[in-house]
Amino acid sequence: MERIPHDKLDALQFDRDERLEVWRQSVEPLFDCRAAREPGGREFQGRLESFNLGQTLIARSEFTPLHFQRDRRTSDDHLLVQLYTHGGYQGYNGDRKVQVGPGDISLLDMGLGLETLAPRSGTPLANILANHLSSVWETLADASVDDLPAINRTLVGAVAGAFCQGPVREDAAMPFEDAARDAVRAFIVHNLDDPGLGPARLCRRFGLSRTRLYRLFEPFGGVAGYIREQRLDRAFRELAERDLGQRRLVEVALECGFDSQSHFCRLFRQRFGMTPGEAMEQGRSARLRRSQADGDGPSRPEFRDWLLSL
Template identity: 30%
Template structure:
């Protein structure tokens, strides 16, 4: 059998390095663009853009992204519009080694201090106002966490205090994952991704504050049930407020209250349909499937309406996206410099998980 060292190709962890030098307006604009799938970002003020500096190094490990970074003070907002434009369906965990932020979760404010780990659901709104900081962020697909967490909605805005022993264990795992990422081969990446998801679910669930859980469990469980029903029936053109009310036995008023923080139930359904369509279009196993068939699988009965909504949300037509996603594999120019900003954007959309690169042993 051929020894591992002589293999010609392998799945790279796709190391990406980005940086913004103070006073470089072009790099600042690229930075903002690279982050656009997850946040609308800006410096603390218009004047502060001229002195803004930031950088990160990250790895994509079988759809799990681990990032070590730093930044000048900034403002980050994930609005209903940002969510609608992106196909990001992930949970993020961030820990600051220096600095901190004020976090606003759908009207609830909290202070994040060095050492705290905070969770954000990228399908829901949030806003951060951060001071100068250094941080590590772990981003996991909801689908990877779902088998381990009974109620994923309870994680949004959750904070594990820095003094917690379980926090220390999770932060240590994040640092170790980042350190070992360059050495992981394909099986190791998938094993690390699954193990990380299980560990996150176990430690986060074990640290839930009882009083907070009791006060939120009824609403959260109801919202989670609705979201699961929506994801299970996206293919059905009849899916809508009346459909959900009849299937789940809830009033229209209650349904609207549940989805108000997510931009409304109809918008949420449209967002999930377009998110699923995006993932099917970029999936190489569906490369031969007609766009009209994909549209129907996602609940669209009119291909023109689907194409228009897809372009509005993702900035390209389904056909154009398919061409881009099946183009040549990443080369070195896409892993550093200006190209890295585009790569980060694609990472967060989930379209680079299967890229094969030549090994640089």
């Protein structure tokens, strides 16, 4: 299975005097940037992780404060959608003041330089779009290039459904229905440790009837089964991919939403064909092999080339 092209940039991999320049070159097709002046002169730090979906790019970034500027570039016909999970920005678009905070979604027309905002966080529509973007991101590491047509279709359909004025067109209705399902799935993933997670809470959160919720989850064997499988998958990742230190198995089970260790161990073995202890040992061996195979130095990021190829 061919994986989706994936790239990471961590400025700390580079020499101190290279960090900002490497970052600036990587994002140059989108913005010109320079360091913001801060009391104390904090040195630049930034992390950028991206997937090349062919028709679209999706990335997650965090960085110390920067000033961004973009000249009008009428040859561009791309849209940039930004979900701010933390932080935000303030500035001007022409004479219009623009301010974006945590949970807001910004849409930038790269040809016109026109910024608009989707409904602010907390509204059902914003919840669906924000959760859909997060859900797509979380699935990409395990997806293949064969999945890209469906991923791009639902991704673009969700954005169009959230930003369009008036009713959603019939040809966009199905992608937006997929986006609603993805939003609920993402909410489940982020609240697996909540003992009250179930149909009643999901219906209240997303304004769904039980009938519609159950219909959305028919392909996954029902809501309860999906929640149980996600809790087991999270437990497997915790046990196999992380060094748990002094944490005990029962703590992992409780954090993943299970109320007893014996019940957790029985379900874990049924799903994965191994005990939690065997998963931990398998993970330790895999981490050791990866550390021995690491390269000698940082490579230059591919993000800039991917942007230019769109």
